[in-house]
Amino acid sequence: MLARETMVAAAVLAAISIHPATPASTVCPYGKLPSAFNSVIVSDPSLCPPTNLTCVVDRSCKYIGGSDTVSWNAIGDYSGLPPNRTAWSFNGGAVCVNVNAAQFPSTITTLKLSNMTFPPDLVKPTWPAKLKELFIETTNISTIPTNLPSTLSLLFLGGNYLVDAAELNYLPRSVTQLSLENNDYTALANLDWSNMTQVYLSRNPKLKALSNITFSSKIKNLNLENLSLTSWIMDPLTFVALNSSLQPNNTAEDSTFTDGSKAFTGYNYYNLAITTSMSECSSYRGTLTELWPDKRFRNFKYKDSVFTVCVLPSAATTAVPTASRTPGDEGGGLGTSAIVGLAAGVGIVVVGAVIFVCVRRRRAAKPKSPVFETMSTPGTLAGTATSIDVNMNCLQLVRISNNELVVGPQIGAGAFASVHKGQFQGRAVAVKVLLKDRITTAYVQSFVDEIVLMSQFDSPHVVNLIGAAWTRVADVKCVMELMDGGDLKDFLDHHTPAQFPWADKYIHVLSIVDGLSYLHSMNIVHRDLKSRNVLLDSTKGTKLTDFGISKEDIQATMTVGVGTFRWMAPEMLQDKGYGVSADMYSFGMVLSEFDTHRTPYVDLKNPITRQPLADSAIILKVVSGSIRPTFTSDCPAWIVDLASKCLLLDPSQRPTAMQVSHTIRSKLKELSTRLFSI
Numbered sequence: 001m002l003a004r005e006t007m008v009a010a011a012v013l014a015a016i017s018i019h020p021a022t023p024a025s026t027v028c029p030y031g032k033l034p035s036a037f038n039s040v041i042v043s044d045p046s047l048c049p050p051t052n053l054t055c056v057v058d059r060s061c062k063y064i065g066g067s068d069t070v071s072w073n074a075i076g077d078y079s080g081l082p083p084n085r086t087a088w089s090f091n092g093g094a095v096c097v098n099v100n101a102a103q104f105p106s107t108i109t110t111l112k113l114s115n116m117t118f119p120p121d122l123v124k125p126t127w128p129a130k131l132k133e134l135f136i137e138t139t140n141i142s143t144i145p146t147n148l149p150s151t152l153s154l155l156f157l158g159g160n161y162l163v164d165a166a167e168l169n170y171l172p173r174s175v176t177q178l179s180l181e182n183n184d185y186t187a188l189a190n191l192d193w194s195n196m197t198q199v200y201l202s203r204n205p206k207l208k209a210l211s212n213i214t215f216s217s218k219i220k221n222l223n224l225e226n227l228s229l230t231s232w233i234m235d236p237l238t239f240v241a242l243n244s245s246l247q248p249n250n251t252a253e254d255s256t257f258t259d260g261s262k263a264f265t266g267y268n269y270y271n272l273a274i275t276t277s278m279s280e281c282s283s284y285r286g287t288l289t290e291l292w293p294d295k296r297f298r299n300f301k302y303k304d305s306v307f308t309v310c311v312l313p314s315a316a317t318t319a320v321p322t323a324s325r326t327p328g329d330e331g332g333g334l335g336t337s338a339i340v341g342l343a344a345g346v347g348i349v350v351v352g353a354v355i356f357v358c359v360r361r362r363r364a365a366k367p368k369s370p371v372f373e374t375m376s377t378p379g380t381l382a383g384t385a386t387s388i389d390v391n392m393n394c395l396q397l398v399r400i401s402n403n404e405l406v407v408g409p410q411i412g413a414g415a416f417a418s419v420h421k422g423q424f425q426g427r428a429v430a431v432k433v434l435l436k437d438r439i440t441t442a443y444v445q446s447f448v449d450e451i452v453l454m455s456q457f458d459s460p461h462v463v464n465l466i467g468a469a470w471t472r473v474a475d476v477k478c479v480m481e482l483m484d485g486g487d488l489k490d491f492l493d494h495h496t497p498a499q500f501p502w503a504d505k506y507i508h509v510l511s512i513v514d515g516l517s518y519l520h521s522m523n524i525v526h527r528d529l530k531s532r533n534v535l536l537d538s539t540k541g542t543k544l545t546d547f548g549i550s551k552e553d554i555q556a557t558m559t560v561g562v563g564t565f566r567w568m569a570p571e572m573l574q575d576k577g578y579g580v581s582a583d584m585y586s587f588g589m590v591l592s593e594f595d596t597h598r599t600p601y602v603d604l605k606n607p608i609t610r611q612p613l614a615d616s617a618i619i620l621k622v623v624s625g626s627i628r629p630t631f632t633s634d635c636p637a638w639i640v641d642l643a644s645k646c647l648l649l650d651p652s653q654r655p656t657a658m659q660v661s662h663t664i665r666s667k668l669k670e671l672s673t674r675l676f677s678i
Contacts, residue, residue, distance in 0.1 A: 028061035030101055033074055034119070037098040039064060041072040041090075043080040053080070071095075075102040083107045089135075092116025104128040114138050136160065142184075148172055158182050158200065165189060180204070181223065188213060194575075202226055202268060210234075215241045217575040222246055223268040231276050232291075232309040233284060236565060237573070239291070239311045240619045242267070244574050248297045267292065270299070274307035281310035287614035311616035388473050390444050394452045400424065400467035400479060407431050407477070416443065424479055429466055432478040439474045451478050456522070461515030463535060463545040483543065485536030488590075492531060492597040502636055505594050508534075510664050511542035513587065516657035519544070520580040529586035530567040531593045565615070566600045570623045571651055581651035584660070588646030591639055592629035600629045625649035638667055 030040050038058050042048065047063060048055035056070040057063055064070050073095055081088065087110035090097075097116040100123045104111065108128040112135035124147040127134070131149050138159035144167045148155070154177040162183040168191055171178070178193075179200035187209040193199060194216040201207065202225040211233040215222075219241060234242075249266035274291065281288045291307040298305070405424050408431075412419040416438050422431040434447055454465040463480055470476040485491065488508070492500070512534055519526055526533075526544065533546040569585035571578045589600050596603075604613040604627075621627035628647060631640045642663060648654050655663070 028059065030057070030059045030061060030074070030076055033059055033098055033101060034121075035059070036096075037074040037119075039070065039072040040074040040076040040101070041067050042076040043078040044076070045080045048080070053082075054078075072097075074098040074100075077101070077103045078108075079103060079105050081105055081107070086110060087133075088112070090114070090116070098122075099125050102126065106130050109133065111135070112137075143167060144171070146170065148175075150174055153177060155179070165191070176218075187211070194218065197221070198264075199223070214238055215245075217241050217245045219245050221249065221264045221266060221268075223249075223264075224272045224274075225268045226271045227273070229272075229274045229276075231280055232274055233276070233281075233286065233312065234309055235312050236615050236619050237575075239289065239309070239616045240573050240623055241575065243292060243620055244623050246292070247294075248292075248299075269302055269305065269307075272302075272305070272307065274309060276308045276310045284310060284312060286310040286312045287616055289614060289616045311614065313615060388439065388441050388444050390441060390448055390473050392448065392470075392473060392476075394448055395468045395470075395476070398451065398455045398465065398467045400469050402469040402471050402477075405429075405431070405469045405477065405479065407433075417447070421482065422479070424466060428482045430480045430482045432480065433475070444473060444476065447476060447478070451476075453524075454478070454480075457518075459515065459518040460541065461511050461518060461543055463543045481540070483535035483537040483540065483545075485538055487532050488534035488536060488542075489531035489593070491536055492593060495597070497595075497597060497632075497634065500597075502594075502639070506664070506668055508536070508542045509591070509594060510661065510668075512544065512590065513657050513661045513664060515544040516580075516583050516587065517661050520583070520657050523580075525578070525580050526583050526586075527572070528564060528567070529583050529590060530564070531590055534590070565619055565622070568622070569651065570625065570649060573619060573623050578651065580657070581654045584646045584654045584657065585651075587657075587660070588643040589629055591643040591646070592631060595631050595635040595639065596629075598630075601627070603630055 033040070039056050040058070041054060041056050043054045044057075047057050047061055049063070049066075052066055054067045055063060056065055056067050056072045057076070071093070073092075074097060075090060078088065081104075083105075084107075086107055088104070088108055089112035092113070092115050094115055095117070096119055097113075098119055099113070100121075102125055104127070106129040109130055110133040111128060111131060114135060114137045116138075117140040124145060127147070127149050129149070130151055132151055133154040133156075134148070134152055135156040136145075137156055140161060141157075142161040142163060144157065144162065148171065150172045152172050152175050155171065155175050156179040158179045158181040160183055162180065163185060165185060165188045168180075168188070173195065176196055177198040178196060181200045182203040184206055185204050186206045188201075188207070189209070189211045191213045194214045195218060196215065197218050198221040199219070200223040202223045204227060207227060208229060209231040210229060211231065212235070214235065215238045222242070246267040247265075249264060249268045269292075276288060278288050287310070288308055289311045291309045295303050295305075406422055408421040408423070410418050410420050411430075413435070417432050417434050420431045420433070422429045434443055448468075451465065451468045454463075457465070463483065466479040466481060468476060468478060512529075516526065516529070526546075528546055529544070533544065535543050535545050537543070565573055567586045567589045569578060569582035572582050592600055601613065601618050604618070605611065606613055606617075618627065628644075631643065642655075642660065645653075645655050646660070
């Protein structure tokens with residue numbers, strides 16, 4: 001970030017060899033400026049003397065004098081700057097400055113406009129083509145320019161009169177450093193700042209509320225000094241990111257990055273108050289929680305400050321219906337309900353690019369050119385995009401006749417899709433379709449990618465794809481085999497440990513880890529392994545499911561149902577780089593489910609209120625490694641030991657799926673060759 005000191009805009013640079021000034025052209029570009037703006041600062045060798053890099057001219061392009069001796073109130077053509085000048089600063093001296101005629105060379109990457117006001121007829125300035133850092137500070141602007149370049153990474157808008165938080169949604173995605181300090185905001189809401197590394201909100205005296213602002217572990221510096229917030233509502237992932245990524249701020253000298261640069265880090269808290277009320281938080285069914293409870297490194301004056309925020313709970317989701325079944329059902333059988341747990345859509349991520357090729361294994365033929373389909377979405381589908389542009393070429397090899405597909409009743413639903421029982425060519429199938437409010441180009445493309453990915457699989461431990469059917473692109477359906485035993489979570493919920501003993505569980509455990517071994521051999525991370533995403537069948541055995549590949553879906557599914565975060569590895573919760581070892585952590589959580597027949601951590605209570613532990617508290621404990629799922633005294637010791645290894649905080653220390661598979665097979669051979677043949 002530029003030093004805060006203001007550069008003198010007009011400087012005489014002696015001894016620079018520039019061609020002598022040439023007479024002004026017949027038509028001066030500054031003649032169109034209002035008459036009040038008759039002193040234009042330029043860097044133009046055709047208008048300035050050879051000894052001046054910059055000078056001041058009038059509206060007829062007549063030289064008035066050097067910029068060190070003559071005041072100016074308009075900015076003109078600066079294309080005369082030498083290529084090695086990549087940064088330039090204008091200090092307006094608190095006067096009204098017209099920038100409508102300003103032009104800058106593409107070599108300028110940092111531009112600063114400070115201490116000036118702009119006339120009411122201000123037009124959109126023409127920014128340098130490669131601008132990376134823009135400072136518009138201590139001016140009279142009340143709205144953010146709408147033509148900011150996509151190259152921008154730093155935007156400093158401090159000391160203005162900005163009030164509309166909605167404008168911030170239209171900043172270039174490339175911006176990662178943002179300063180909004182000392183403006184007129186009263187509330188900031190519904191902002192995706194997951195890409196931000198540095199945010200300054202300090203000294204906004206009217207700012208009282210923050211809500212639904214998403215941060216990730218990318219955040220390195222958050223300046224909240226001199227704020228008095230009476231409300232801050234946040235989601236669990238943001239709560240984790242802020243707690244795990246930010247410590248009380250240090251000086252720039254203490255913060256050296258791998259590239260050698262220095263910058264402020266941590267959170268700035270001097271004269272900060274955050275006092276979210278219990279009544280407001282209760283109205284959102286959230287949990288009032290202390291943000292940054294670790295006060296050890298704060299200045300002694302603020303060591304007792306408590307910042308209370310409201311962490312939203314996991315939202316309810318549609319439960320997957322099952323056939324009538326009671327805990328007293330006999331035996332360890334697989335049941336008869338026709339359920340497919342494919343609705344959640346968090347799914348897997350491809351570590352390499354190989355999976356994204358749009359051809360199906362075992363088939364060499366492909367269309368000669370890509371097929372793109374565009375659909376105008378009917379107005380009756382509220383909340384959908386106006387058009388869907390998706391590459392459907394990827395599905396041509398797995399396309400099946402929509403006329404032969406009969407879609408029956410819904411048997412499950414999640415955040416992104418619903419699942420229906422259906423018939424295809426007389427065979428019972430499961431049909432997955434996007435929810436109407438998810439029919440956008442991004443979600444449809446993600447759904448198509450999911451189907452393509454499933455077409456690559458050929459494993460007895462992974463749910464089989466039958467094909468894709470559609471008449472319009474927005475109606476694309478994923479048709480899969482139907483598993484008649486429902487999902488593992490439902491089965492555990494409806495059977496006691498006595499009805500489903502470990503002797504019967506081992507084969508399911510082995511099938512799960514063999515499914516992971518298969519996926520990991522293809523360099524694929526499942527990312528959402530849990531009992532709900534393990535399907536059972538009376539003849540086909542146990543299989544993994546849920547293969548959505550949209551990375552953005554993680555944020556949404558964190559607040560669906562009983563928090564998905566309960567199974568997530570710490571590195572995923574912190575939005576750090578992760579690999580197949582994240583699945584092994586989740587596998588350890590599933591082993592706990594096998595043992596207890598309960599959702600992980602559901603037994604944990606707040607020691608004071610004796611109420612179930614809040615999601616935010618669980619997340620923090622998972623991230624710090626200070627919490628482990630429960631195992632009963634009846635659980636085989638070798639299973640507890642295996643789970644403990646899978647749940648290690650360091651991903652590199654966890655066993656691989658293949659190693660776990662070998663361990664299980666070796667142990668089962670030890671126990672009894674009569675259990676089943678391997």
